Amino acid sequence: MAARRSAGSAAFRRARVTGVIHDTSRPTTGSHIPGETSTGSKRCEALFGPDCPDDVPTRLVRSSGARIWDERGREFIDYVMGLGAVALGYGHPEVNRAASEAIAAGVVGPLPPLLEEEVAALLSQSLPWMEQVRFLKTGAEATLAAVRLARVHTGRDRVVTCGYHGWLDWCRSELGVPATVRALHEHIPFNDIDRSVACLRRLGPDLAAVVIEPVIDGEPDVEWLNRMRSETERLGAVLIFDEIKTAFRIALGGAAERYGVNPDLTVIGKALGNGFPLAAVGGRRDIMAGATKSWISSTLATEQVSLAAAKAVVGIMATERVPRRLAELGGRLYAGLRKLAERHPSVISAVRGMPEMCYLEFSDPPSGFGVVREAAAHGILWKRTAYNFVCVAHDPELIDRTLVVLEEAIRTVRDDTPKKGGSC
Numbered sequence: 001m002a003a004r005r006s007a008g009s010a011a012f013r014r015a016r017v018t019g020v021i022h023d024t025s026r027p028t029t030g031s032h033i034p035g036e037t038s039t040g041s042k043r044c045e046a047l048f049g050p051d052c053p054d055d056v057p058t059r060l061v062r063s064s065g066a067r068i069w070d071e072r073g074r075e076f077i078d079y080v081m082g083l084g085a086v087a088l089g090y091g092h093p094e095v096n097r098a099a100s101e102a103i104a105a106g107v108v109g110p111l112p113p114l115l116e117e118e119v120a121a122l123l124s125q126s127l128p129w130m131e132q133v134r135f136l137k138t139g140a141e142a143t144l145a146a147v148r149l150a151r152v153h154t155g156r157d158r159v160v161t162c163g164y165h166g167w168l169d170w171c172r173s174e175l176g177v178p179a180t181v182r183a184l185h186e187h188i189p190f191n192d193i194d195r196s197v198a199c200l201r202r203l204g205p206d207l208a209a210v211v212i213e214p215v216i217d218g219e220p221d222v223e224w225l226n227r228m229r230s231e232t233e234r235l236g237a238v239l240i241f242d243e244i245k246t247a248f249r250i251a252l253g254g255a256a257e258r259y260g261v262n263p264d265l266t267v268i269g270k271a272l273g274n275g276f277p278l279a280a281v282g283g284r285r286d287i288m289a290g291a292t293k294s295w296i297s298s299t300l301a302t303e304q305v306s307l308a309a310a311k312a313v314v315g316i317m318a319t320e321r322v323p324r325r326l327a328e329l330g331g332r333l334y335a336g337l338r339k340l341a342e343r344h345p346s347v348i349s350a351v352r353g354m355p356e357m358c359y360l361e362f363s364d365p366p367s368g369f370g371v372v373r374e375a376a377a378h379g380i381l382w383k384r385t386a387y388n389f390v391c392v393a394h395d396p397e398l399i400d401r402t403l404v405v406l407e408e409a410i411r412t413v414r415d416d417t418p419k420k421g422g423s424c
């Protein structure tokens with residue numbers, strides 16, 4: 001991309017990164033960590049492109065509300081929101097207070113904490129189809145636990161998935177995953193009733209579970225969800241909703257509540273802890289009983305800090321009607337993005353997702369990288385592919401400013417695009 005220009009509207013110029021620059025040389029990164037970081041989609045190449053230019057933010061130092069500060073002291077308005085783990089804003093005071101009290105009371109001990117039962121009961125109240133609950137630390141673990149429970153319940157092995165469910169072997173096919181494990185797992189296409197039903201019927205009596213991420217690139221077709229419900233019932237398989245991203249975001253009870261389709265098991269995480277590490281699997285009592293017949297256990301699954309944070313989060317979510325506020329703020333952003341797509345079809349080919357979690361589909365990778373780099377240079381952290389998330393700390397003024405910055409970034413990239421050769 002061409003050298004930076006301070007062209008554009010006054011708002012765009014005002015939005016220029018304003019933080020104090022402590023050290024303009026990029027700190028050495030990645031020398032102790034293969035692949036630069038333990039979280040794949042936070043890698044610089046994933047966010048800003050394969051050449052990872054020198055001026056983009058690469059390391060987090062601090063976060064608060066909807067803002068983060070990088071290793072050079074620069075401030076950004078963030079839409080990555082810890083990859084959707086934060087819906088109340090970074091460092092929410094009430095959640096932090098609950099976590100601090102839990103630290104003072106003792107993080108772990110030899111017995112299960114009272115809080116474990118308390119938070120499980122709260123979740124069952126808010127999401128009544130989660131009759132019983134088990135806690136774990138990550139979404140990947142909780143989803144694997146759900147699949148394990150389905151296998152125990154049905155006595156079958158084969159699993160069908162739709163979406164992303166983490167890095168563990170049962171749903172992956174990368175190097176290092178045994179072929180015998182891969183062979184137990186198949187994908188169905190999102191919202192495609194005929195192909196999904198055909199796949200389920202083909203696996204028939206061998207099918208243990210259908211695991212669905214209910215929002216992928218857009219909202220689910222409720223008819224598709226209903227068919228997955230009725231087909232799994234007919235085949236005696238377990239229907240699992242992976243609501244790691246959607247619970248407490250698109251509704252308190254995620255997609256199950258919003259679209260009125262009850263799964264047998266549900267997996268939740270991310271917004272549940274507002275950044276504190278906690279995930280849970282829950283559902284029908286008879287299926288959850290499998291947890292006592294098999295082995296699902298983790299040393300720190302019940303540490304008190306994340307449980308205390310989650311207790312505070314669940315309370316705030318309900319009393320402050322957080323999903324409704326996310327829908328309003330996200331609606332403002334989403335409507336603005338659609339206008340940008342209409343005005344700049346040569347750079348943006350579509351707006352994907354829904355107001356609470358969305359992204360721009362760019363006409364090609366260089367345009368996407370160009371826009372996010374230009375946006376970062378003007379203080380906005382925007383994810384190129386995969387979801388951007390609003391939190392309740394994104395007020396309308398920030399969202400309007402974001403749209404101005406994105407539009408100027410799009411204009412800059414469009415102007416930089418080499419024109420096709422013609423005759424003089």
Ligand SMILES: Cc1ncc(COP(=O)(O)O)c(C=O)c1O
Pocket residue numbers: 083137138139140141143163164165166167213242243244245269
């Ligand atoms: C739908 C879904 N399921 C599972 C996971 C895995 O969660 P974790 O990264 O906490 O293991 C993710 C993570 O992005 C997710 O979006």
